[in-house]
Amino acid sequence: MDVFWIWLTLINGLGPITQKKLLDYFNSPKHIFHAYNSELKCTPKLPTSILMQIQDESYLEKAKRIEEETQKKDIKLLKIDSPEYPANVKTVRDFPIILYFRSKLSLQPGGVGIVGSRRCTSYGKEITLDVGDFLAKENIPVVSGMAKGIDGYAHTACIKSGGYTTAFLANGVDICYPAEQNILMDMIMENGAVISEYPPGVRPNPRYFPRRNYLLSAWINKLLVVEAAERSGAIITANMAKKIGKEVFAVPNNIYKDESKGTNRLIKEGATIFLSKDQLLSVQYNDSGIIKAETKSFVKPNAVVGGKSYRTLNKIEKIIYDALTTPKPSEELLELVDGDFGRLTDLLFSMEMEGFVRILPGNLIAKSQSRDLSL
Amino acid sequence: MAIVINSFAVSGVNAYPVQVEVMTMSGLPSTTIVGLGDTAVKEARQRIEAGITCAGYTYPLKRVVINLAPGEMKKSGSHFDLSMAVGVMIETKQLFPNTEELSQAGFIGELSLNGEIRPVSGVLPMVIAAREMGLTRLYVPAGNLKEASLVSGIELLAFFSLDEIVKYLQGTSLYIPPSEEDQPEEEFHNALDFSDILGQDVFIEYVIAAAAGGHNMLMIGSPGCGKSMIAKRIPTILPALTENEALEITKIYSVAGFLRNSTLIKERPFRSPHHNASTNSLVGGGSPVVPGEISLAHTGVLFLDEIAEFEKKALDALRQPMEDGMVTVSRVRSTHTFPCQFMLVAAMNPCPCGHYGQSRCRCTDYEVLKYRQKISGPILDRIDVQKYVHPVDFMSLSSPKKGKSSTELREQVQKAREIQSYRFKNNPKVNSNAQMNEAMIKEYCELEEDARSLIRQAFERFEFSARTYNKFLKLSRTFADLNESEKIRRQDVAAALMSRDLDKDRAGMLVT
Numbered sequence: 001m002d003v004f005w006i007w008l009t010l011i012n013g014l015g016p017i018t019q020k021k022l023l024d025y026f027n028s029p030k031h032i033f034h035a036y037n038s039e040l041k042c043t044p045k046l047p048t049s050i051l052m053q054i055q056d057e058s059y060l061e062k063a064k065r066i067e068e069e070t071q072k073k074d075i076k077l078l079k080i081d082s083p084e085y086p087a088n089v090k091t092v093r094d095f096p097i098i099l100y101f102r103s104k105l106s107l108q109p110g111g112v113g114i115v116g117s118r119r120c121t122s123y124g125k126e127i128t129l130d131v132g133d134f135l136a137k138e139n140i141p142v143v144s145g146m147a148k149g150i151d152g153y154a155h156t157a158c159i160k161s162g163g164y165t166t167a168f169l170a171n172g173v174d175i176c177y178p179a180e181q182n183i184l185m186d187m188i189m190e191n192g193a194v195i196s197e198y199p200p201g202v203r204p205n206p207r208y209f210p211r212r213n214y215l216l217s218a219w220i221n222k223l224l225v226v227e228a229a230e231r232s233g234a235i236i237t238a239n240m241a242k243k244i245g246k247e248v249f250a251v252p253n254n255i256y257k258d259e260s261k262g263t264n265r266l267i268k269e270g271a272t273i274f275l276s277k278d279q280l281l282s283v284q285y286n287d288s289g290i291i292k293a294e295t296k297s298f299v300k301p302n303a304v305v306g307g308k309s310y311r312t313l314n315k316i317e318k319i320i321y322d323a324l325t326t327p328k329p330s331e332e333l334l335e336l337v338d339g340d341f342g343r344l345t346d347l348l349f350s351m352e353m354e355g356f357v358r359i360l361p362g363n364l365i366a367k368s369q370s371r372d373l374s375l
Numbered sequence: 376m377a378i379v380i381n382s383f384a385v386s387g388v389n390a391y392p393v394q395v396e397v398m399t400m401s402g403l404p405s406t407t408i409v410g411l412g413d414t415a416v417k418e419a420r421q422r423i424e425a426g427i428t429c430a431g432y433t434y435p436l437k438r439v440v441i442n443l444a445p446g447e448m449k450k451s452g453s454h455f456d457l458s459m460a461v462g463v464m465i466e467t468k469q470l471f472p473n474t475e476e477l478s479q480a481g482f483i484g485e486l487s488l489n490g491e492i493r494p495v496s497g498v499l500p501m502v503i504a505a506r507e508m509g510l511t512r513l514y515v516p517a518g519n520l521k522e523a524s525l526v527s528g529i530e531l532l533a534f535f536s537l538d539e540i541v542k543y544l545q546g547t548s549l550y551i552p553p554s555e556e557d558q559p560e561e562e563f564h565n566a567l568d569f570s571d572i573l574g575q576d577v578f579i580e581y582v583i584a585a586a587a588g589g590h591n592m593l594m595i596g597s598p599g600c601g602k603s604m605i606a607k608r609i610p611t612i613l614p615a616l617t618e619n620e621a622l623e624i625t626k627i628y629s630v631a632g633f634l635r636n637s638t639l640i641k642e643r644p645f646r647s648p649h650h651n652a653s654t655n656s657l658v659g660g661g662s663p664v665v666p667g668e669i670s671l672a673h674t675g676v677l678f679l680d681e682i683a684e685f686e687k688k689a690l691d692a693l694r695q696p697m698e699d700g701m702v703t704v705s706r707v708r709s710t711h712t713f714p715c716q717f718m719l720v721a722a723m724n725p726c727p728c729g730h731y732g733q734s735r736c737r738c739t740d741y742e743v744l745k746y747r748q749k750i751s752g753p754i755l756d757r758i759d760v761q762k763y764v765h766p767v768d769f770m771s772l773s774s775p776k777k778g779k780s781s782t783e784l785r786e787q788v789q790k791a792r793e794i795q796s797y798r799f800k801n802n803p804k805v806n807s808n809a810q811m812n813e814a815m816i817k818e819y820c821e822l823e824e825d826a827r828s829l830i831r832q833a834f835e836r837f838e839f840s841a842r843t844y845n846k847f848l849k850l851s852r853t854f855a856d857l858n859e860s861e862k863i864r865r866q867d868v869a870a871a872l873m874s875r876d877l878d879k880d881r882a883g884m885l886v887t
Binding site for chain 2: 118119180361
């Protein structure tokens with residue numbers, strides 16, 4: 001009976017730790033509900049105020065309503081006694097005894113958490129995109145918070161590469177917050193799950209976010225902080241993850257920029273500096289005794305990988321390629337081909353298609369880092 | 376018997392003849408004007424009464440009825456004053472003109488309370504209508520003489536006051552043409568030249584192509600990167616106006632009342648309505664119906680700066696006029712048709728903050744898309760060239776090197792236009808590559824083999840939609856024309872393929 005599980009989590013003043021204590025004693029929520037007063041009193045260190053609350057009938061009414069809601073909206077419960085309940089969070093004392101989720105849970109628990117600022121730079125976006133894609137291809141779940149910016153990009157990149165992704169929400173799983181992510185939320189449910197501690201219908205509240213961040217940091221195996229200001233949700237998540245003993249990776253970045261001050265500080269305070277995507281792999285495989293030997297180069301997202309289009313640049317292409325020490329508008333390349341516009345577009349377009357150069361927004365031509373040009 | 380005087384009314388950019396009938400009957404003194412006139416026509420009553428009196432004649436103390444025939448068409452404007460006044464004076468026997476001569480003459484002009492004749496708008500189409508209906512002479516305000524003389528084949532008599540006309544009609548004084556003040560011709564475009572634009576050489580190639588092939592274009596760029604500067608110079612590289620085009624555009628400006636210096640418009644117009652423009656001010660409307668911005672931009676450039684800020688409804692109203700090259704404003708009693716073949720040049724910021732792609736931009740993909748979706752798809756569909764304008768390095772602005780001049784660029788455009796007019800000589804409705812339909816694209820857009828394979832690869836790589844395929848072909852046809860190439864070569868296709876920056880961004884967006 002799920003209703004008793006829900007009932008147990010609703011009781012005022014009864015947190016996960018006491019809930020677990022009671023469960024240890026009575027075995028199931030149903031037994032707790034039907035327990036005699038005298039039995040409850042025997043439970044070690046249960047304050048009398050809570051005893052009163054347990055006897056309050058209105059909680060069951062509320063629980064029944066929530067159960068109805070979950071059935072109507074196809075929301076499932078992840079209970080502490082179910083086999084899907086991840087082993088790594090069982091040991092976390094104050095992790096909730098039930099979680100609400102939609103869609104299906106991955107057989108592979110944990111995963112890598114990716115968090116960062118909502119207002120991210122293109123650098124942060126690029127890294128998120130890259131890592132999301134990489135993890136998807138490595139079959140590692142991507143866990144994030146479905147916020148704007150880094151969170152959203154992490155989910156999207158993972159889904160686009162066919163991976164599994166989980167979103168932790170600070171509201172009921174039937175509510176989409178921020179509302180602009182509604183399509184993304186549907187996509188996440190198709191390719192993963194949205195999880196929350198809060199019953200359906202609960203609106204987001206600033207107080208809930210740190211708790212959500214905490215659950216996220218407990219759930220995952222590793223945390224990657226892409227970009228974060230000094231005071232931000234991402235930093236809270238990172239500190240919590242560190243406290244629980246999860247490895248935290250922070251992306252090094254410009255020391256002058258606000259959105260990198262937080263991550264740079266994390267590195268200073270002992271977080272692992274994130275230099276290659278393999279870092280997200282090796283330790284995890286270490287746990288099961290396998291160390292990934294093969295190191296992958298940092299592949300940019302829109303590079304064409306594969307032998308077919310791989311060729312060496314001809315002389316003029318090489319001149320253009322070498323001129324691109326920094327991203328440049330095509331106007332500055334024009335003189336390299338004696339002002340021949342047709343020739344330049346032809347060359348640039350071919351080079352772009354074959355992944356040698358990238359054309360950035362604003363029409364800047366840049367070298368594509370994916371190519372190791374051994375010319 | 377009522378006195379009949381010839382005058383004209385304007386509908387759209389054309390005028391039609393109107394018979395002004397004046398009759399006095401016994402009864403209480405009153406003046407009634409019938410014939411569906413608007414307020415300006417109704418108010419003529421006070422003007423002619425005062426005008427006649429001030430000119431030293433008497434206004435009849437009788438019941439005066441003035442009818443503007445045909446009576447079922449709405450008429451507007453103050454230019455009926457003169458014909459009414461002349462009619463009243465003949466009817467009251469203060470003036471005895473030659474009746475035969477009178478039936479061969481037309482009158483246009485507004486009266487002042489002092490009996491002076493003021494210039495009016497819409498003179499050019501009225502003079503054309505007068506010639507067409509076979510009138511031999513036309514009395515016009517002196518201030519409109521220059522505009523009226525754009526039409527030959529009709530005798531024009533220009534006067535400053537009612538008194539002068541009366542004296543002339545009575546034969547008591549001779550016609551003395553008003554002395555022409557030679558105004559120095561304004562050459563306002565001289566100040567603008569493409570050589571002012573530095574560091575945008577590649578972008579200018581796209582501007583040339585758009586101008587040469589009649590393609591609409593959208594410039595995307597951060598604030599201050601030179602979008603407006605480029606747009607303002609586009610008319611300077613369009614081919615010179617033909618005589619017919621010049622007359623047509625002058626007619627529109629005459630009807631709109633913008634023809635203040637009264638000469639033939641020789642430059643292609645450049646119109647840049649502000650983004651709070653209403654639908655009617657863009658396509659035309661109002662009462663009386665006046666041409667909108669798109670008609671004022673006829674044969675020239677309509678520049679919509681910050682196109683994303685325009686009201687969606689106003690922009691969507693441009694769709695059909697863009698397709699047809701003309702716009703019809705329908706009213707219950709009348710329809711007015713204005714030509715509007717313009718080149719649409721639009722500009723917008725790439726994202727809400729305007730600095731997309733630069734390190735200071737923090738807009739999320741969702742916000743960027745949302746911002747761009749403000750422009751309706753059907754309008755974007757009609758814009759073949761959608762290109763980023765990159766911000767110019769201020770160091771290159773101070774370099775002494777000058778860009779290509781407008782004259783040079785215009786030659787290129789002219790050459791490509793000639794190729795096109797030869798190509799479409801059998802299709803009177805089509806005169807540029809942008810207007811090609813699918814059958815023509817099949818016929819005229821022959822691709823070289825490696826061009827074909829390039830376009831195929833590009834479609835796989837960038838996920839362009841199938842409907843953009845024809846746009847690429849049309850634009851690459853223009854690039855080939857600019858290089859005087861019979862077939863479309865690989866480099867033409869490459870250039871065309873690089874003109875869809877927005878689509879490419881869309882493919883790279885991280886939004887589900």
